[in-house]
Amino acid sequence: MSGRFHRQHRAAAHRRAALGLAALVALATGGAAAAGDVAYVTSQEAETLSFVDLDAMKVEATIAIPGKPAGIAVSRDGRRAYVSQPEARQIAIVDTVSRKLVGEVDVGGGPLGIAVHPSGSPVYVADWYSHSLLLVDPEKRAVVGSFETGKSPSGVTVSTSGEVVVTADRDSNQISFFAAETGEVIARVTVGERPFGVSFSPDGDRVYAANVGSNSVSVVDARGHFVIRTVPVGSHPYDAVETMDKVFVTDQYGGTVTVFDPTSGERIDQLDCCDYPEGIAPGTDGAHVYVANWFANTLDKIDAASLDVVGSVDVPDGPRAFGEFVRAAPAAVGSAETTDTPGQ
Amino acid sequence: MFRKLAAFVVALLILPGLAAAHGPTRQKASETITIDAAPDKVWAVIENFGDMSWHPRIAMADAPKGNEKGSVRTLGFTTGGMMEEELSKYDAEKMTYSTFIGHVNTDLLPATNYSATITVKPAEGGAKSDVTWRAAFYRGYPNNEPPAELNDEAAVTGVSAFITEGLENLKKTVESGS
Numbered sequence: 001m002s003g004r005f006h007r008q009h010r011a012a013a014h015r016r017a018a019l020g021l022a023a024l025v026a027l028a029t030g031g032a033a034a035a036g037d038v039a040y041v042t043s044q045e046a047e048t049l050s051f052v053d054l055d056a057m058k059v060e061a062t063i064a065i066p067g068k069p070a071g072i073a074v075s076r077d078g079r080r081a082y083v084s085q086p087e088a089r090q091i092a093i094v095d096t097v098s099r100k101l102v103g104e105v106d107v108g109g110g111p112l113g114i115a116v117h118p119s120g121s122p123v124y125v126a127d128w129y130s131h132s133l134l135l136v137d138p139e140k141r142a143v144v145g146s147f148e149t150g151k152s153p154s155g156v157t158v159s160t161s162g163e164v165v166v167t168a169d170r171d172s173n174q175i176s177f178f179a180a181e182t183g184e185v186i187a188r189v190t191v192g193e194r195p196f197g198v199s200f201s202p203d204g205d206r207v208y209a210a211n212v213g214s215n216s217v218s219v220v221d222a223r224g225h226f227v228i229r230t231v232p233v234g235s236h237p238y239d240a241v242e243t244m245d246k247v248f249v250t251d252q253y254g255g256t257v258t259v260f261d262p263t264s265g266e267r268i269d270q271l272d273c274c275d276y277p278e279g280i281a282p283g284t285d286g287a288h289v290y291v292a293n294w295f296a297n298t299l300d301k302i303d304a305a306s307l308d309v310v311g312s313v314d315v316p317d318g319p320r321a322f323g324e325f326v327r328a329a330p331a332a333v334g335s336a337e338t339t340d341t342p343g344q
Numbered sequence: 345m346f347r348k349l350a351a352f353v354v355a356l357l358i359l360p361g362l363a364a365a366h367g368p369t370r371q372k373a374s375e376t377i378t379i380d381a382a383p384d385k386v387w388a389v390i391e392n393f394g395d396m397s398w399h400p401r402i403a404m405a406d407a408p409k410g411n412e413k414g415s416v417r418t419l420g421f422t423t424g425g426m427m428e429e430e431l432s433k434y435d436a437e438k439m440t441y442s443t444f445i446g447h448v449n450t451d452l453l454p455a456t457n458y459s460a461t462i463t464v465k466p467a468e469g470g471a472k473s474d475v476t477w478r479a480a481f482y483r484g485y486p487n488n489e490p491p492a493e494l495n496d497e498a499a500v501t502g503v504s505a506f507i508t509e510g511l512e513n514l515k516k517t518v519e520s521g522s
Contacts, residue, residue, distance in 0.1 A: 087369075218487070253444060253459050318370075
C-alpha cells in the first residue's frame, strides 16, 4: 500500500517542519494544533469512519458513513479521505479538516479497493462486479473513465511517481499494471490464488500481493513484471506492506502478522498479536505499522523494529481500513500552502 | 480513453440491474458461558479435536490426525449430514483452538467460510471457567438477493444457535460430571 517511502521520508521531514510552524501559529492564534499521523479507520458493521491520533492512540472523532464502508484512500496533503461504500455503490468524499462527509459519488457496481493519485486526482476505485478500475474526478464528482482489469479487482495502489497503477484481480489470480496516464496495460502477472491487498515497496522496486486463497504473498518485480518469489504466510492473508526493511502481512484467519525479509523472503517472525487483522499501513516515518483488528474492534500499533505491540485503541465495530489509511495530519485551514511539499 | 469512457457510460445506461450488485459482508457471532468448574476440567472435555460429543447436534466426530495443526475432523450431525472442519490453530497451554470450515453444508449451518475459536479462561480466581466461542462467517448465499433462509440475519441466527446449544451442553456435561 505504501509505495512512497523514500519520497515520503523527505516529504515527511518537510511536512514536520511545516507542521511545527503551523502548530506554533495555531498555538499563537489559539487554534487546534496539527499533530503527527492520523489513521482513517473504516468500520464496516458500524458504518463509520474514525479519525485516530496515532501519537496518543486516541479516537478523536467518528463520523457516519453509510453503505458498509471498506476501502480508504487519503490524499497526499492529508486533506481529503475517500471511502468506498460497497453496499451504497458509492464513494464518500470526506474533508479531514472539518471531519465532515462533503460528497458522495455514485459509481455503481461493487466499489471496494480505492487509491488516489499523488496529484490528488483521479481517485481509483476497483469495481468488483464490472471487472474494471474506475477513475473518479473528485472535483467533478463523477466517473470519468475506466481501465480494464481481470475479474473482481480488489486492492489498488499507485506508484510513488504516479506513473503506474496496480490492481489485484482476485478472481483472475493476477495483478495488472497500468500506465496511469493512458490506461494502457503494461503487464498482467499471474500470482497466487485470490490476491486481495497489493502494495509497492518503499523504493518502488517490488509489488506485494497477498494471496488469500494460497496463504502466501507474491513478491513481484515492479519493472520486469515477474514473480520473484512466493512467500508462505499465515492463514488467509489480507494485505502486505513493507517498512523498515521488513514486510508485514495481516493473516486474517491465522490471527497473526507474518514478518519477512523483502529481499530474501525469509521469515523474520510471526506475531501472535491480532484478531482477524485486516488493513495494515505504516506511519509516515516508517517506525510503526498499524493493524485494524476486524473481530476485536481495535487498531494496534506495532513497533517495526522491536516487533512489539506498543499501543491499541478501541474503534467501532468491524474495522477493515482497506487501503493506505495513514497520513500526516492535515494542516489547519488557511495554512495548507505551507505544507505543500516540493516534488509532489 | 474517450472511447472507453463512452462505452462505459453506455454500459451504465443499459445495465442498471448489474450496477445494483453488491457483495456480502462478513458477519460475527460470539458468546461466553460461565461454568462452575476449574479450567482444566472444562478443557479436558473439549481438548480432543476429534471428540465433539459435548455438542448436542454432533452424533459422531473423527479426526485421524488428532490435535495437530491442519488436522481435519469429520462431523456427523444428529439430523443427518456431514461436514469437514479443519484445525487451524491449537494451543493447549492457553486452552484455545481455532477451526475453519471452507465448505459449509448450509442445510446444517446457514453460513459459508466459517472460522471459529473456542477458549477456556479462569473465572472467579480459577474456581470457575469462562468459555468463549467466537465465529466469523459469511451468509449461506454468496450472491446478491439471498433467499431469507440464507441471508445475513439467518447466518447470524443460525451460527449463534449452534454456539449457544454447544456451550450450554458443555456446561451441563461438565457440571454434571458426566
